Amino acid sequence: MAFEGADPGTVRPGGRTARVRASVLRAAGDALAEHGFAHLDLADIARRAEVGKTTVYRRWGTVTGLVADLLLDMAEQSLPRTETGSLLGDLKANARLVQRTLADPRQGALFKAVIAAATCEAKTAQALHRFYDIRVEEWAPCVQQAIDRGEVPEGTDAHEVIRAVSAPLYYRLLTGSGHLDEAAADQAAEAAVAAARAGAYLIDRSEC
Amino acid sequence: MAFEGADPGTVRPGGRTARVRASVLRAAGDALAEHGFAHLDLADIARRAEVGKTTVYRRWGTVTGLVADLLLDMAEQSLPRTETGSLLGDLKANARLVQRTLADPRQGALFKAVIAAATCEAKTAQALHRFYDIRVEEWAPCVQQAIDRGEVPEGTDAHEVIRAVSAPLYYRLLTGSGHLDEAAADQAAEAAVAAARAGAYLIDRSEC
DNA sequence: TAGTTAACGAAACTGGAGTCCCGTTATGGC
DNA sequence: GCCATAACGGGACTCCAGTTTCGTTAACTA
Numbered sequence: 001m002a003f004e005g006a007d008p009g010t011v012r013p014g015g016r017t018a019r020v021r022a023s024v025l026r027a028a029g030d031a032l033a034e035h036g037f038a039h040l041d042l043a044d045i046a047r048r049a050e051v052g053k054t055t056v057y058r059r060w061g062t063v064t065g066l067v068a069d070l071l072l073d074m075a076e077q078s079l080p081r082t083e084t085g086s087l088l089g090d091l092k093a094n095a096r097l098v099q100r101t102l103a104d105p106r107q108g109a110l111f112k113a114v115i116a117a118a119t120c121e122a123k124t125a126q127a128l129h130r131f132y133d134i135r136v137e138e139w140a141p142c143v144q145q146a147i148d149r150g151e152v153p154e155g156t157d158a159h160e161v162i163r164a165v166s167a168p169l170y171y172r173l174l175t176g177s178g179h180l181d182e183a184a185a186d187q188a189a190e191a192a193v194a195a196a197r198a199g200a201y202l203i204d205r206s207e208c
Numbered sequence: 209m210a211f212e213g214a215d216p217g218t219v220r221p222g223g224r225t226a227r228v229r230a231s232v233l234r235a236a237g238d239a240l241a242e243h244g245f246a247h248l249d250l251a252d253i254a255r256r257a258e259v260g261k262t263t264v265y266r267r268w269g270t271v272t273g274l275v276a277d278l279l280l281d282m283a284e285q286s287l288p289r290t291e292t293g294s295l296l297g298d299l300k301a302n303a304r305l306v307q308r309t310l311a312d313p314r315q316g317a318l319f320k321a322v323i324a325a326a327t328c329e330a331k332t333a334q335a336l337h338r339f340y341d342i343r344v345e346e347w348a349p350c351v352q353q354a355i356d357r358g359e360v361p362e363g364t365d366a367h368e369v370i371r372a373v374s375a376p377l378y379y380r381l382l383t384g385s386g387h388l389d390e391a392a393a394d395q396a397a398e399a400a401v402a403a404a405r406a407g408a409y410l411i412d413r414s415e416c
Numbered sequence: 417t418a419g420t421t422a423a424c425g426a427a428a429c430t431g432g433a434g435t436c437c438c439g440t441t442a443t444g445g446c
Numbered sequence: 447g448c449c450a451t452a453a454c455g456g457g458a459c460t461c462c463a464g465t466t467t468c469g470t471t472a473a474c475t476a
Contacts, residue, residue: 012422012473020424038245038272038328043463052425057464059423064246115382116324120246129384136385163385164376164399171375174323174382176337177344177367187408191372194406195399220443220452228454251433260455265434267453 008059023049024056025070032070032113033106037063040113064124067117071127075134087146087196091189094139095165099185102173108180112173136162143196152196160201164192216267231257232264233281236274240321241314245271248321272332275325279335282322283342295354295404299397302347303373307393310381316388320381344370351404360404368409372400 009017027048031040040063046053060066082093102108118128136159143158152161168188172178195201217225235256239248248271254261268274290301310316326336344367351366360369376396380388403409 006422008423015473016471017423017473036328037324041463053463054426054465055424061464112327116245116327118384119320119324119382120244125384128382132383132385160395163379163383167375167379168372170382171371171378174327174336174378175340175371176326176333177340177371187368190406191399191403191408194408195402198398198402198406200395200399200402214452216453223443224441225443225453249433261433262435262456263454269434 020049020051020055021059021069024051024060024066025073028066028070029110032067033109036109037067037113037116042066062121064117064121067114068121068124068127071114071118071124071131075127075131078134078138081139081142083142087142087149087151088189088193090139090142090146091161091165091192092186094142094162095169095185095189096182098166098169099180099182099188102169103180108173115170115174132163132166146196152193153199153202155202155204156196156199157201157203161192161196164195164201165189228257228259228263229267229277232259232268232274233278236278237318240275240278241317244317245275245321245324250274270329272325272329275322276329276332276335279322279326279332279339283335283339286342286346289347289350291350295350295357295359296397296401298347298350298354299369299373299400300394302350302370303377303393303397304390306374306377307388307390307396310377311388316381323378323382340371340374354404360401361407361410363410364404364407365409365411369400369404372403372409373397 009021024045027045030048031045035044042056042060042063043053045066046056049056056066060069079097082090084090084093102111114128118125139162140158143152143156143161146152147154147156147158165188168191169180169184172180172184178184217229232253235253238256239253243249243252250264250268250271251261253274254264257264264274268277287305290298292298292301310319322336326333347370348366351360351364351369354360355362355364355366373396376399377388377392380386380392386392
């Protein structure tokens with residue numbers, strides 16, 4: 001006898017259950033990239049995934065719930081970061097990775113849709129938050145190395161520097177100001193380095 | 209005899225038509241702030257606005273269409289910018305204005321919803337784009353003044369500097385990393401100034 | 417490898433978002 | 447002030463997103 005409140009998919013997570021999840025999440029990504037967050041239909045996703053409509057509703061319930069799970073899945077697939085030996089080089093590599101992702105029609109649309117979904121439900125917002133935490137955590141060490149090399153002042157908030165690289169690219173993506181080209185990526189990296197050198201991202205900021 | 213294709217509200221825009229628009233846009237803002245973009249119901253907005261459901265559907269049709277019109281309305285109400293005499297002072301004033309707006313529960317939720325809506329339809333995205341263009345245009349002169357004073361190198365892209373101030377605040381709002389407090393606003397302003405001084409926002413960037 | 421039951425899937429069902437119809441109100445031009 | 451008609455509003459209607467039901471399939475355990 002199972003505990004009544006257990007979520008479907010948690011007791012027998014292997015085999016078919018895992019295949020269904022993978023198939024549905026892939027279909028969800030495709031559908032989000034194509035139709036955007038608003039014009040999304042779970043029945044359409046079920047059709048693409050060759051899965052029963054009932055299954056999608058039972059396991060994920062809502063579009064935002066499905067996106068939250070998609071984000072958990074996306075968070076697990078992290079790309080290895082490159083190391084170039086200088087902070088500017090590392091951050092440019094990071095910026096170009098973000099830029100290429102957001103400029104790609106499918107991926108860019110997907111990220112827009114995922115961000116839109118996150119504004120609509122706390123659980124989805126939390127999943128998005130977690131996704132970016134992981135990405136930032138992945139890249140933060142290159143800032144620490146720069147601190148160790150003396151490129152950037154002691155006490156610089158490494159996480160904040162990484163976020164500073166992404167922020168202008170996402171801002172452009174969402175507000176639609178200008179193209180997301182390599183120049184934009186390089187500019188974001190250079191601005192972050194210049195600001196970090198000047199001590200704009202020091203952790204202890206009691207007086208400036 | 210009227211031209212069949214004319215949109216409702218364009219032939220007799222005064223009196224009742226204007227009152228209905230104002231009432232519906234206010235109700236739409238309230239509803240967006242409360243329920244978010246996804247859980248929005250045009251019938252609910254009609255009820256709040258004390259207007260017929262049919263009217264809302266006839267004039268705006270969809271949620272994204274209504275948000276697009278709301279953005280046109282928001283773009284018209286611009287706040288006067290303050291002048292402090294230094295670039296850092298001006299940008300801090302700008303940053304704090306943005307931060308206070310986004311940190312405010314109602315306004316913050318409204319902006320999230322509006323951005324979400326803009327990811328779902330081109331017309332709405334264009335309206336959002338236009339809204340930010342106006343805001344950026346409004347604040348760009350303070351960067352030009354800094355260039356004239358010699359605070360910042362000749363050829364600095366004034367618009368890009370203004371966007372650089374907002375970007376990290378919006379990034380925090382959407383990805384949910386940390387609180388949007390005054391320290392975040394000041395940091396955004398300081399980082400923008402430092403990057404601008406270092407020439408990160410020069411227009412001609414053939415080689416760096 | 418057999419038994420238990422978690423998880424899936426097809427089909428019927430339902431409620432409410434969005435549409436349509438037509439009578440009423442009030443704007444803008446004279 | 448008066449007329450033509452743009453724009454509004456109530457109510458009936460439709461259609462499909464989301465739910466419920468129940469029979470089928472296939473994980474996990476021993």
